[in-house]
Amino acid sequence: MVSINTENYEEPLLSTNEHAMVSYDLGVIENRESSAIENVSNGNDVSPIVYYSSPTKIGKKRRLNEANWKVNVVKRLRNSGKPYQCTKSKKNMPRRELKPSCKDKCKFKCGFKFTEEQRQSILNDYWSLGAIEKQWTFIVNSVDIIIPKQRYVKVDSEGNVATIRNNNNAFFLTISGEKTRVCKLFFKNTLGINNRPIETALKKKNNNTNISSMKDNRGTHSNHYAVNKSIKNGIKLFIESIPKIESHYIRANSKRNYIDGSKTVTDLYRDYVEKCKSQNVPYGTYITFYRIFTQDFNISFFTPKKDLCDICEAYKNITDEEKESKKQNYELHLKEKNLSRIEKEKDKNNKNILVAVYDLQGVFQCPKGDVSVFYYKSKLNVLNLTIYNLQNNSVESYVWDESNASRGVNEIATCVYKYLEKISAMAKDLDVVFYSDNCAGQQKNKFMISMYTYAVKTLPNLKSITHKYLVKGHTQNEGDSAHSQIEREVKRQLRSGPMYTPDAFVGAIKAARKKSEPFHVNEMCFDDFFDWKSICTQMNFAIMKDEDNNTVKLAGLKMIKVQSSDPDAIFFKESYADELFKKAIVVKKKRNHNSHSIHLDLQKAYLQKPGLAERKKTDLMDLVNKNLIPRYYKPFYESL
Structure with a gap:
């Protein structure tokens, strides 16, 4: 279990999972599912003949809420400049704060142009953006390119010109609606950052001149595993074929159905695998079966009397x-x-x-x-x-x-x-x-x-x-x-x-x-x-x-x-x-x-x-x- 320092973090955490239970049977598939199984075995998409539950979410188990995953909570805290604990190293990272101003020898005299209150206001505005893409945009809009009037170049022994250094950058901070040039050290210390976000923002700007389209592409590769549609449809057909009955006691305020039986979800999955093997068709993993079972269907094993008062x-x-x-x-x-x-x-x-x-x-x-x-x-x-x-x-x-x-x-x-x-x-x-x-x-x-x-x-x-x-x-x-x-x-x-x-x-x-x-x-x-x-x-x-x-x-x-x-x-x-x-x-x-x-x-x-x-x-x-x-x-x- 990863603990998270959520100081000043006010987003509510999700409640505990409810567990949904279901039971069904294989024999009925021989009569109601034979055509679908044949289509699956031939590699065809069976979606046109699917007759399972309605597309609305009716399952008892909650859906995945990625916003409340610990790694994403930490990410939001980090992007907001708040203290957090690393999920892997468990290292406690402090809040982003002002760093010392540049020295008096600075030719831009930055320390005389801004008060500490103004610097603190700029720091708060920057981290209140809360998203790294917006912070990149802030940096790009605060940096101008300066082309040197003169530039020395190196020539190798063969007369070839060596790689020319990139143009210079001028850094600006806005106060009272007016852009004021500052040195790079003052710029970094006022925002509470290092060189890395500046280099990343300028690199993305050079690669794509449209500033508004800059995105954080980390973790967005297209090489994710996806379950085959025919396997999903086979699982849904299998669960849907179970005979179900209403609850006598709570049917007035519940759409849940019940099944007579004493099997567990694991037992049902074993029966599903056995059936697929006998039909020589591919089958899904237990995790896939369980998610479909609990999220797409609202059924349970018994027809219980409602003993607890709501x-x-x-x-x-x-x-x-x-x-x-x-x-x-x-x-x-x-x-x-x-x-x-x-x-x-x-x-x-x-x-x-x-x-x-x-x-x-x-x-x-x-x-x-x-x-x-x-x-x-x-x-x-x-x-x-x-x-x-x-x-x-x-x-x-x-x-x-x-x-x-x-x-x-x-x-x-x-x-x-x-x-x-x-x-x-x-x-x-x-x-x-x-x-x-x-x-x-x-x-x-x-x-x-x-x-x-x-x-x-x-x-x-x-x-x-x-x-x-x-x-x-x-x-x-x-x-x-x-x-x-x-x-x-x-x-x-x-x-x-x-x-x-x-x-x-x-x-x-x-x-x-x-x-x-x-x-x-x-x-x-x-x-x-x-x-x-x-x-x-x-x-x-x-x-x-x-x-x-x-x-x-x-x-x-x-x-x-x-x-x-x-x-x-x-x-x-x-x-x-x-x-x-x-x-x-x-x-x-x-x-x-x-x-x-x-x-x-x-x-x-x-x-x-x-x-x-x-x-x-x-x-x-x-x-x-x-x-x-x-x-x-x-x-x-x-x-x-």
């Missing part, structure tokens, strides 16, 4: 001055977090209500196992919504795969509605309280509230539904423990072999809890899901203003309540500290109709099975045809 982490890392201005908002955030946890604990101990938390588990992909090719094929996504009763610890699990349905509000609302149907059939005058995160696309939206309104209207034993949203960044809850149990059971079962179908995942859910009541699994088909967006339209449902004519912003609400006694309204709180609910009419009565008498037609969300994308189904059938998935499961994959 508000809290950002507050920890700002300066004390910024903390002072943001302290009030931060303390309010912590207060809401603490109040939400107190509220949940209080509800758990209330025997007069039913309290549950629901959340969608991270995507399970099948087939799943240690077979290497599985990492490089698009796989079937299996989804699991768990509803965890906080009072008796019972868990309802709703499972479906992506060929039957998506994972939007229709699917989430249907599962919650079926849970309400089940519990309302077992109790009377039931008050239900739900907790969840703040995912706007799945539960914090008007379609989910429409489902709650429909439920209190149509389910006879349901008195009210209250949904309380946990504070962003602090949504950890008991449902996470259920997901953790399922994931541990999946890992245990994978020790005995791969899991090929969603049925294996369902079996793992049923076996996940050993010492208490097992999880209740509800396997969902496309025909089970309802269209709650249509219900919202039929209700003429809209969240606009409360009874005091204040605008209601759904994103800022902490609690929402609907009740059978007033199904046309929602009651809400904007803070856990609020004592009373506010009211807003959200079901608008249509002309000549009473909202209670309007018939609501609950329609199916899917009239037929959506199926899989052709590309994904091709990958799965390729695994079946190569016996990487046993042919026993072929009918299942053909039906997708």
Whole structure:
């Protein structure tokens, strides 16, 4: 590590690198990359067929910032006349300062023409230029050529004239807008330089009469190593071919994609080299592979839940001055977090209500196992919504795969509605309280509230539904423990072999809890899901203003309540500290109709099975045809 004396140097240094991780697979290249590989092997440029990521910078790893390289920092300090430490010799070089004036015997009497303050001003102006090209220009403009009136020449024994010495130079310094001639020693000592920059500047002037075009050509040779374009394109095609999925937890504010797998970047590079060798095509170095991997792609190995609060982490890392201005908002955030946890604990101990938390588990992909090719094929996504009763610890699990349905509000609302149907059939005058995160696309939206309104209207034993949203960044809850149990059971079962179908995942859910009541699994088909967006339209449902004519912003609400006694309204709180609910009419009565008498037609969300994308189904059938998935499961994959 080279230390740098950065006294008076105010440019900020870069922050620590973030590390991006990725995983992908080779087998898919046989189908999607064969034409590109052939072009590479024939020496052709494959750029016209490249289909990798967008040209904008999306990678997690920072780009090279040459301005903050230590050698360039030292260079700027040196060119500004400031103290610095040599990167190689570690020698400390002092600041550029005035040197003594010339002697009194000087014929130009330089010392009498300039005061020390004027000399210091000239020194500061010269080094404030900060670039050696500008300093060369300053020197050239301060030197005039003088042709001697008489000149003696030497003649050798053969009568040839020897080399004639160059013309003389006159040096000038400007003070108060007037050029004043000085001797060379005074010129050098005032600028704090030696002969070398003067000789270099005059030499460049003689070689190129255009002063403005003088450049520092050191290190600008054209003999740099460049990676072949075909190798770069081959690496990008290889990484792009990896099947990727979105993060359920942070996709609203992140474009990063994730890949199921346990390989490292080094493992991926070995697979890449092996593939290139088998195709007899050139391949890049690990450094080239790693840079492309981290700078041109925004992908990671896992789909992690967002455990750290971005508000809290950002507050920890700002300066004390910024903390002072943001302290009030931060303390309010912590207060809401603490109040939400107190509220949940209080509800758990209330025997007069039913309290549950629901959340969608991270995507399970099948087939799943240690077979290497599985990492490089698009796989079937299996989804699991768990509803965890906080009072008796019972868990309802709703499972479906992506060929039957998506994972939007229709699917989430249907599962919650079926849970309400089940519990309302077992109790009377039931008050239900739900907790969840703040995912706007799945539960914090008007379609989910429409489902709650429909439920209190149509389910006879349901008195009210209250949904309380946990504070962003602090949504950890008991449902996470259920997901953790399922994931541990999946890992245990994978020790005995791969899991090929969603049925294996369902079996793992049923076996996940050993010492208490097992999880209740509800396997969902496309025909089970309802269209709650249509219900919202039929209700003429809209969240606009409360009874005091204040605008209601759904994103800022902490609690929402609907009740059978007033199904046309929602009651809400904007803070856990609020004592009373506010009211807003959200079901608008249509002309000549009473909202209670309007018939609501609950329609199916899917009239037929959506199926899989052709590309994904091709990958799965390729695994079946190569016996990487046993042919026993072929009918299942053909039906997708």
